[in-house]
Amino acid sequence: MMAQSAEVLGTSQVGSFGNNVQCPVCSLEISAGQINSHLDSCLQGKAVGGVPGKKRRLSSNEESGKEVAQQPGKQFGPAGPTFPLFNKSKSFTGPSECATQSLCTSPSSRKQGVSVSSAEALHCQEDDDYRLPQHNLTPDAKKPNNLSEKLNGKPLADKMRPTDLNDYMGQKKVLGENTLLRNLLQSNDIPSIILWGPPGCGKTTLAHIIAKNTHKSSCRFVTLSATSASTSDVREVIKQAQNEQRLFKRKTILFVDEIHRFNKTQQDTFLPHVECGTITLIGATTENPSFQVNTALLSRCRVIVLEKLSVEAMEAILMRAVGSLGIKVLKVGEQPVHSSSDVSETPIYVEEKALTTLAHLCDGDARTGLNGLQLSVQASLAAEKDPIEHGIIIKEEHIKEGLQRSHILYDRAGEEHYNCISALHKSMRGSDQNASLYWLGRMLEGGENPLYVARRLVRFASEDVGLADPQALTQAVSTYQACHFIGMPECEVILAQCVMYLACAPKSISVYSAYNKVKECLKNHKGPLPSVPLHLRNAPTKLMKGLGYGKGYKYNPLFSEPVEQDYMPEEMKGVTFV
Numbered sequence: 001m002m003a004q005s006a007e008v009l010g011t012s013q014v015g016s017f018g019n020n021v022q023c024p025v026c027s028l029e030i031s032a033g034q035i036n037s038h039l040d041s042c043l044q045g046k047a048v049g050g051v052p053g054k055k056r057r058l059s060s061n062e063e064s065g066k067e068v069a070q071q072p073g074k075q076f077g078p079a080g081p082t083f084p085l086f087n088k089s090k091s092f093t094g095p096s097e098c099a100t101q102s103l104c105t106s107p108s109s110r111k112q113g114v115s116v117s118s119a120e121a122l123h124c125q126e127d128d129d130y131r132l133p134q135h136n137l138t139p140d141a142k143k144p145n146n147l148s149e150k151l152n153g154k155p156l157a158d159k160m161r162p163t164d165l166n167d168y169m170g171q172k173k174v175l176g177e178n179t180l181l182r183n184l185l186q187s188n189d190i191p192s193i194i195l196w197g198p199p200g201c202g203k204t205t206l207a208h209i210i211a212k213n214t215h216k217s218s219c220r221f222v223t224l225s226a227t228s229a230s231t232s233d234v235r236e237v238i239k240q241a242q243n244e245q246r247l248f249k250r251k252t253i254l255f256v257d258e259i260h261r262f263n264k265t266q267q268d269t270f271l272p273h274v275e276c277g278t279i280t281l282i283g284a285t286t287e288n289p290s291f292q293v294n295t296a297l298l299s300r301c302r303v304i305v306l307e308k309l310s311v312e313a314m315e316a317i318l319m320r321a322v323g324s325l326g327i328k329v330l331k332v333g334e335q336p337v338h339s340s341s342d343v344s345e346t347p348i349y350v351e352e353k354a355l356t357t358l359a360h361l362c363d364g365d366a367r368t369g370l371n372g373l374q375l376s377v378q379a380s381l382a383a384e385k386d387p388i389e390h391g392i393i394i395k396e397e398h399i400k401e402g403l404q405r406s407h408i409l410y411d412r413a414g415e416e417h418y419n420c421i422s423a424l425h426k427s428m429r430g431s432d433q434n435a436s437l438y439w440l441g442r443m444l445e446g447g448e449n450p451l452y453v454a455r456r457l458v459r460f461a462s463e464d465v466g467l468a469d470p471q472a473l474t475q476a477v478s479t480y481q482a483c484h485f486i487g488m489p490e491c492e493v494i495l496a497q498c499v500m501y502l503a504c505a506p507k508s509i510s511v512y513s514a515y516n517k518v519k520e521c522l523k524n525h526k527g528p529l530p531s532v533p534l535h536l537r538n539a540p541t542k543l544m545k546g547l548g549y550g551k552g553y554k555y556n557p558l559f560s561e562p563v564e565q566d567y568m569p570e571e572m573k574g575v576t577f578v
């Protein structure tokens with residue numbers, strides 16, 4: 001079929017070099033007699049047979065097996081189908097490129113530029129780079145001596161990226177049985193979608209899985225990173241998509257990471273092509289698409305909301321990772337057992353509790369969790385002087401340490417959240433400005449909601465400062481409002497100002513303790529509560545007046561001398577709280 005396409009094109013359209021013609025896919029010059037068979041191979045990613053002398057020179061990187069992104073416009077003899085824009089996907093990069101990435105690189109810096117790959121090429125890469133060796137997939141895999149080698153190169157999170165829906169954990173609301181997306185995935189009928197969710201929840205991974213699925217129906221899968229692609233890159237991708245559709249009837253799925261970073265013009269460029277089906281768009285964003293994606297584009301896409309991964313999903317992801325690394329999991333109270341055949345191998349264990357802690361601490365971000373695991377394993381390996389003799393046990397403290405290096409240790413939903421707010425409250429009460437600021441920083445840098453902190457400051461202003469400086473309450477309420485108006489990160493300094501004010505303020509708990517006494521009194525009251533004295537009651541109707549409501553009440557402003565009047569119920573006479 002592809003050979004026919006080449007015939008339809010004719011030599012003038014495919015480029016002519018004497019008796020040679022230029023392959024429309026890889027741009028190599030091929031003798032006219034060989035073009036059809038070359039084109040077939042080329043489209044299957046196995047092209048050979050470029051004209052001697054016109055062969056592309058490999059750079060030293062490429063010769064050593066490294067991959068170099070191709071420049072648009074440069075025609076290279078490919079190892080797979082290579083349009084001018086057919087760079088090897090950066091998002092789907094092989095080990096050599098990722099090896100240079102720092103573990104702690106931000107999501108935006110991890111993925112850059114235009115990455116275009118045919119589904120076939122992508123599939124081959126996945127086979128090479130992402131499929132874990134079978135012997136690694138069982139939790140009791142042997143030869144953990146290779147562990148440091150396994151941890152070298154790409155970050156563990158990248159290595160563990162699932163390519164199959166069965167390994168994709170959590171997100172049941174959108175991917176559970178009989179959900180729209182799962183049915184579409186199974187039928188290979190992918191509409192344009194926007195994946196919206198927090199970092200590390202699996203947006204890119206889901207796009208990979210869709211890419212793998214599309215292999216079956218021979219779609220092209222192209223990725224663009226909105227952080228670095230320009231409008232002309234977008235146009236180029238669209239041009240290629242049109243050619244693909246026209247020449248080979250092949251659909252293009254375009255994955256745009258961080259789509260919210262594209263400006264309006266760039267987003268507009270997609271519109272007509274999404275509309276007419278030349279491109280199926282898969283956008284990923286951490287920001288609310290209602291504000292960040294053009295309404296017109298949004299109306300042509302389904303928005304799929306992914307959530308932070310649950311602790312259970314995180315545990316499953318971590319279990320899969322330790323299994324692939326050949327690390328054995330020790331249940332509570334279980335002791336490591338060395339078999340005699342293990343003598344030449346370093347036995348490595350991880351406490352189940354440590355994994356649970358990690359699953360809690362990574363706040364639903366699988367990348368943070370996997371990279372935290374990687375760091376703690378690497379640190380434990382480096383620290384153990386005689387690993388073969390003693391084996392290595394990765395404990396909760398190693399995990400916490402590992403996570404601290406890549407991610408501030410702060411569990412917004414768990415104990416750490418309460419520990420830190422308590423430490424802040426006590427530091428302000430003790431008038432320690434430095435400690436107060438430190439705990440504030442721990443929370444904010446760990447991702448705490450600033451409004452939560454502001455609410456606690458409002459409470460502190462009354463509970464601990466109270467009437468000693470009533471201005472404190474005004475300060476705290478203004479702080480809450482200011483945080484509400486401007487959000488993070490700008491509001492951090494406003495919170496810091498209020499924290500310092502409250503730490504310096506004189507303290508009084510007279511209001512707080514008086515009101516506590518009131519509560520105590522009501523709680524301990526036996527029998528029916530005393531009724532409100534008639535003279536204190538309001539009398540808006542004749543009937544009420546007739547019943548004696550308000551009778552005998554002394555309206556204070558009418559008296560120049562101090563007024564003698566009871567305000568407590570008869571039964572409570574003489575009780576004081578202040």
Ligand SMILES: Nc1ncnc2c1ncn2[C@@H]1O[C@H](COP(=O)(O)OP(=O)(O)OP(=O)(O)O)[C@@H](O)[C@H]1O
Binds near residue numbers: 161197206
């Ligand atoms: N649902 C999941 N199941 C299994 N592994 C996952 C899942 N989600 C994420 N991961 C793991 O976490 C890593 C990071 O996930 P991914 O790149 O898909 O996140 P993302 O939502 O695109 O994040 P970002 O917005 O930061 O780009 C993946 O390489 C994979 O190993």
